Amino acid sequence: MLFEIRGDRSPQGPRRLVAERCAYLDLVAQGMGTAQACRVVGINRRTGYRWRQGRVSQAGRDTGRCSVPPSRVEPEFPVPEQPPETGLPVPATRFLSSDERLLIADLVRAGHGPREIGRRLGRPASTVSRELDRNADPASGEYRPYSAQARAEARRPRPKPGKIATNPELRDRIQDMLDDRCSPEQASKRLRRDHPDQPELHVAHETIYQALYVQGRGELRRELKAALRTGRTQRKPRGSGEQRQPRFTAPMVMISDRPAEADDRAVPGHWEGDLIIGENGASAIGTLVERTTRYVMLVHLGQSRTAEHVRDALITTISTLPEHLRRSLTWDQGAEMARHHEFSIATAMPVYFCDPHAPWQRGTNENTNGLLREYFPKSTDLSIHTPDDLAAVAAQLNRRPRKTLDWDTPAERLAKLLAKTS
Known part of the structure; x- marks a missing residue:
């Protein structure tokens, strides 16, 4: 390599990492994974992802355009030819990349359906169908690749705030029903029946149990022992009958x-x-x-x-x-x-x-x-x-x-x- 891995890990800016960027892209083009290539070059993994996929600013999220495009530095080693049928390498991860989303947008505009798009991407048709449903523009229904990339990345971080925590009205209604000695399942079914046209008030009873039992979430203000009729402070594990081991030495x-x-x-x-x-x-x-x-x-x-x-x-x-x-x-x-x-x-x-x-x-x-x-x-x-x-x-x-x-x-x-x- 034409550089030495820096001892100073402070941010250097894009201009001072030209050699590192070229070496990183060369390694990725040879088929090396992002995490391993980042370790070899000595950069943070987030930097490597940004070099490959570009960075979207807040203005870019609103307009659907990428403010900092992905790096297009020509590698020193030849890139293997892609299969002419797909135009993209075989997917290496379970997440769609920005390049795949660009191709999806082009094929959608050309009138192709999820099956044909999935065949060209080397992805299941269900993956393409879910991508179009989840990440299309909510207002127009048009699929914009950079906006879709931004929505997918914003949805990916874990842990996520629960539905009860982000909806004060739902939280208060559930709390009132628990105060009235209703079970989580009764609260869930009653909310769905009383408010059929308000999906924001629909919640599964398992979500209510999660809000009660998972420590640190604090989505329901009551003490756990008083919130449920059973008075349990932790979940009771229930194994299936098929998982049980023989109880006795003599066969039953x-x-x-x-x-x-x-x-x-x-x-x-x-x-x-x-x-x-x-x-x-x-x-x-x-x-x-x-x-x-x-x-x-x-x-x-x-x-x-x-x-x-x-x-x-x-x-x-x-x-x-x-x-x-x-x-x-x-x-x-x-x-x-x-x-x-x-x-x-x-x-x-x-x-x-x-x-x-x-x-x-x-x-x-x-x-x-x-x-x-x-x-x-x-x-x-x-x-x-x-x-x-x-x-x-x-x-x-x-x-x-x-x-x-x-x-x-x-x-x-x-x-x-x-x-x-x-």
């Missing part, structure tokens, strides 16, 4: 493999089970419901719900049933069933597991748990209830007439089944 048999006779409730002996948890997760009660008769059995667990303790308690309870009423047990994927294979061996009763986040697959048990909460409220110590207390509650539920049983009681239906088999 899923509910999709459960016999069809269990689905139509025609054959008795198929049970659904779960735990109801006490205050701070320190106590629990096991619940078992027979799908055909809705007969309820409660399992005393006290202050322990380890896999071993739950296994032993279930074995003791299920063993009181006759063999023909021990066909299957359906459970969710709770950690308390980690010893499910040992339970199956001891009782000859297979265990089927529901899919993640699918409580409706154990609808009978979920309904029964709701009934049991009348006797065992949430946030209470369930270990104070003795096995006799649980038996009394189960007996009361089992003698309650049920509409789904044509006003029979679960105890009556079970008694009929036992009488037939005997």
Whole structure:
């Protein structure tokens, strides 16, 4: 090179960097990336971009004309010929360059559509279509390349101010609805319904959540804990069922493999089970419901719900049933069933597991748990209830007439089944 990289990094002005500019453009013409060429020459990367693309002043932004055109210094090395079909090199970045926008403007004036323009640029037609929609002149609809370049560059910096932060009316309306104990989704849907012709007041509920949860944005003035009914101060991650790892060392048999006779409730002996948890997760009660008769059995667990303790308690309870009423047990994927294979061996009763986040697959048990909460409220110590207390509650539920049983009681239906088999 005909120069030395300067130790003084202060601005030198365009006249004092002629040699650097020539060397930089030579390297770019050889195919070197902008960032690497800037490091070799010893200039700031912004300077290199400005030399390649030109600089647009505020007056230029208004008129659509570039006040400082891109450098056109002839390089010392020959520039490779461009394919005659495109007229431009194959795009190296995901952003359109000023030269590409100039060609787009020329082709638009010639009457070509996005597909033909994209073919000549080597870009997808959707890229050209979005460029024409986003960066055309808002007033006339005419596509002006230098104005389009300026709009694209102005839109590119991150982070951007959110829609709520830049619209005081929208911010106040959302704030009022949150004060009225509305959820972000309710606020979003209501604004869209009440103001269909004002898109500036339309906002997705996710945008409201972002304004609340992202630190430092300050778009809503309320304290986070008071702004949402849940009172959460941070978002709760929710993984999809497909991403979950196997919970147990012993393979699970899923509910999709459960016999069809269990689905139509025609054959008795198929049970659904779960735990109801006490205050701070320190106590629990096991619940078992027979799908055909809705007969309820409660399992005393006290202050322990380890896999071993739950296994032993279930074995003791299920063993009181006759063999023909021990066909299957359906459970969710709770950690308390980690010893499910040992339970199956001891009782000859297979265990089927529901899919993640699918409580409706154990609808009978979920309904029964709701009934049991009348006797065992949430946030209470369930270990104070003795096995006799649980038996009394189960007996009361089992003698309650049920509409789904044509006003029979679960105890009556079970008694009929036992009488037939005997």
